Amino acid sequence: MKKTTGLDRSKTRNWHPATQAVRGGTWRSEHGETSEALFLTSGYTYDSAEEVAARFAGEEQGMTYSRLQNPTVAMLEERIALMEGAEACRAQATGMAAMTTALLCQLSAGDHIVAAKAAFGSCRWLVDHLCPRFGIETTVVDGRDNDAWEKAIKPNTKVFFFETPANPTMDIVDVKHVCALAKAHGITSVVDNAFATAVLQRPMDFGADVVAYSATKLMDGQGRVLAGAVCGTEKFINDVLLPFQRNTGPNLSPFNAWVVLKGLETLDLRARRQSENALAVGKFVESRVPRILHPGLASHPQHNLAMSQMEACGPIFSFVLDGGREQAMGLLNALELVDISNNIGDSRSLCCHPASTTHYGVSAEARADMGVVEGMLRINIGLEDPRDVIADLDQALTKAGL
Numbered sequence: 287m288k289k290t291t292g293l294d295r296s297k298t299r300n301w302h303p304a305t306q307a308v309r310g311g312t313w314r315s316e317h318g319e320t321s322e323a324l325f326l327t328s329g330y331t332y333d334s335a336e337e338v339a340a341r342f343a344g345e346e347q348g349m350t351y352s353r354l355q356n357p358t359v360a361m362l363e364e365r366i367a368l369m370e371g372a373e374a375c376r377a378q379a380t381g382m383a384a385m386t387t388a389l390l391c392q393l394s395a396g397d398h399i400v401a402a403k404a405a406f407g408s409c410r411w412l413v414d415h416l417c418p419r420f421g422i423e424t425t426v427v428d429g430r431d432n433d434a435w436e437k438a439i440k441p442n443t444k445v446f447f448f449e450t451p452a453n454p455t456m457d458i459v460d461v462k463h464v465c466a467l468a469k470a471h472g473i474t475s476v477v478d479n480a481f482a483t484a485v486l487q488r489p490m491d492f493g494a495d496v497v498a499y500s501a502t503k504l505m506d507g508q509g510r511v512l513a514g515a516v517c518g519t520e521k522f523i524n525d526v527l528l529p530f531q532r533n534t535g536p537n538l539s540p541f542n543a544w545v546v547l548k549g550l551e552t553l554d555l556r557a558r559r560q561s562e563n564a565l566a567v568g569k570f571v572e573s574r575v576p577r578i579l580h581p582g583l584a585s586h587p588q589h590n591l592a593m594s595q596m597e598a599c600g601p602i603f604s605f606v607l608d609g610g611r612e613q614a615m616g617l618l619n620a621l622e623l624v625d626i627s628n629n630i631g632d633s634r635s636l637c638c639h640p641a642s643t644t645h646y647g648v649s650a651e652a653r654a655d656m657g658v659v660e661g662m663l664r665i666n667i668g669l670e671d672p673r674d675v676i677a678d679l680d681q682a683l684t685k686a687g688l
């Protein structure tokens with residue numbers, strides 16, 4: 287295949303992120319197609335028996351099986367790595383496949399992991415339930431508290447794991463401080479960057495070792511496919527993650543990779559516009575509810591920290607109603623334009639009740655500890671005209687008695 291804008295990093299590395307999002311990793315076939323080709327193939331054929339043997343032996347470059355390599359998936363991996371400023375990236379079937387792979391590929395029985403308590407429900411489940419089953423010790427800390435991270439370190443601590451902003455409490459972790467602390471102790475920092483993406487926040491610029499993604503969210507951004515990715519050094523991806531991935535198979539399908547490639551072309555536009563819209567809607571909601579958790583608003587206790595590590599606030603915020611579950615569900619049921627949906631990053635505005643959905647699977651104690659209360663709603667602001675979203679929230683808040 288012609289590598290017209292190629293997998294050759296020497297030029298593409300210097301492009302600005304918006305350019306990388308459109309063109310990075312493009313790898314053209316002999317037909318010179320404009321758009322990325324979709325290689326919907328599980329396997330490959332060879333001209334000779336010797337050729338395939340050489341490929342399996344690593345003596346000759348080339349694809350052998352789509353659990354190991356696929357051209358469409360490789361384009362996506364290269365594009366995400368470029369945008370992230372990472373040496374390498376491997377795509378995963380879902381965001382949770384990415385988190386599971388990023389953790390289990392490097393942890394063994396007897397190791398210890400420190401994780402922020404505020405996290406997506408399934409991320410908390412990995413820490414609270416999966417790791418202990420395999421003899422991996424876990425400590426959960428308040429991710430906002432720099433000292434808590436330091437106090438939790440033990441001689442066998444291998445990994446720090448956190449997301450920022452956190453789903454759905456919008457807690458912010460000081461990426462620079464916590465990743466430097468990890469580095470000083472030989473600990474690998476794994477950052478779940480799903481809420482921001484490289485357009486809004488590049489954790490590696492602040493010292494993160496590994497950045498993991500749900501690409502289902504802003505990267506696809508149009509509610510079509512599940513996807514994930516893990517970025518890191520070539521050494522980490524090739525020597526630590528790849529053996530795990532090759533043999534356990536959490537791979538992304540080429541079709542889904544192709545959809546995400548097309549999503550990335552508009553990511554910069556969408557992430558910035560949705561952040562602007564979320565700020566406009568957030569200002570309105572703040573005037574009507576007792577408590578809002580929005581990193582773009584000065585009322586967020588970590589607003590300055592958030593804005594020092596993010597280019598914009600992102601499309602998601604949460605708010606808390608005094609009337610508990612009943613009032614929160616009443617508001618959801620009164621929405622006309624905004625959909626009741628537990629997805630985020632979508633171009634449509636979506637609202638959900640985390641305690642009964644995304645965080646249903648974590649224990650009531652863990653929910654209370656991380657601040658996922660019954661009156662909390664989380665909203666993703668899409669690409670609609672924010673005036674229409676505000677009008678819908680206005681009437682729904684009124685119906686809910688606010």
Ligand SMILES: *Cc1c(COP(=O)(O)O)cnc(C)c1O
Pocket residue numbers: 380381382383385406408409449453478480481499500501502503512513514630
């Ligand atoms: C959605 C989400 C995930 C899981 O991603 P899937 O693609 O749904 O598997 C992980 N982390 C965060 C922060 C998320 O929002």
